């Protein structure tokens with residue numbers, strides 16, 4: 001038995017939710033470029049869960065279900081207030097809060113298809129409330145209740161700031177949610193599938209996935225990109241900073257991908273959004289710095305930007321705190337996680353691969369006093 005490092009190239013499951021073939025990303029066969037230009041996030045959520053685009057009444061019903069399920073138990077909001085607030089990363093708060101949601105769900109252990117679908121709706125609805133409420137509580141502000149007449153993207157921005165967002169902000173945020181919704185068998189989705197393949201519950205699968213997304217080699221990279229842009233500070237500093245990192249063999253966050261070799265098709269949409277929004281906020285320097293970083297990293301290492309690179313300056317331009325970038329990724333990706341969890345339940349087999357043993361051969365036990 002020989003291990004494949006990082007499971008590269010290993011085909012671990014079948015799925016009909018999303019695919020990456022020849023650097024093209026599709027959700028249920030729809031090209032991501034088509035969806036990014038035309039579909040709302042709620043349509044994409046429906047697509048991932050039902051494997052078909054919704055009709056008018058189906059979309060209206062899903063929107064209503066999401067809006068109606070956004071409120072979270074007061075106990076969880078009170079719990080936020082007990083945290084050592086300045087030390088807690090919002091991804092850790094989200095991980096705990098999603099775990100707590102299960103405690104207040106009477107159907108948490110009901111494994112019927114109907115109950116699991118309802119839990120998917122509740123997780124999708126409540127995660128945006130949890131992220132925005134935590135952000136406010138740590139600033140000493142009260143959470144803002146969702147408005148049932150707003151769409152998902154608008155509601156997130158409204159609950160975050162307490163102000164009704166502008167149309168351009170809603171459009172950009174909605175598109176970012178569409179672009180992050182699913183991505184074949186990425187690390188967090190695989191984690192979710194492994195977890196629920198033991199027939200554990202959907203909350204456990206999503207909590208496990210949040211943990212996997214948090215790391216800087218996966219969803220956590222978007223926050224690190226913003227940290228890098230902040231450190232570099234000016235266009236003049238870019239070359240020296242990036243060249244030094246590359247010379248030291250440090251990774252440049254937001255570049256490279258396990259599956260894409262020619263480039264991540266989502267990055268160009270975020271690049272365009274970054275250009276527009278940074279200019280609107282009179283912070284074009286962030287876009288200019290990003291473009292120069294891309295020129296150097298692509299030129300020297302042949303590594304194109306991934307979804308996390310330009311999303312950083314997009315979220316910054318929406319006045320979002322930098323440590324909320326990865327929780328926002330989770331708010332979108334929970335649609336994909338839950339779609340994969342439901343798909344796993346529908347045709348389940350325990351996921352249990354083997355390991356190549358590289359430790360010592362058979363050894364004889366030595367009593368502790370003789371070691």
Ligand SMILES: CC(=O)SCCNC(=O)CCNC(=O)[C@H](O)C(C)(C)COP(=O)(O)OP(=O)(O)OC[C@H]1O[C@@H](n2cnc3c(N)ncnc32)[C@H](O)[C@@H]1OP(=O)(O)O
Nearest residue numbers: 216217218219221250251252253254255256257258306308
């Ligand atoms: C939503 C997402 O999860 S998208 C990915 C987000 N993560 C990041 O942006 C973090 C930075 N990128 C990386 O760490 C990697 O490119 C990953 C984790 C995305 C993919 O990793 P892998 O497929 O395992 O590639 P691996 O890390 O083995 O890299 C292969 C080679 O490219 C180099 N490389 C890969 N990414 C980068 C990078 N961002 N900066 C510099 N060099 C890089 C590696 O150093 C390695 O070089 P070597 O062969 O000389 O040792």
Ligand SMILES: O=C([O-])CC(=O)C(=O)O
Nearest residue numbers: 182183185186187258307
């Ligand atoms: O697919 C991956 O490995 C990582 C990624 O881009 C994503 O999860 O969106």
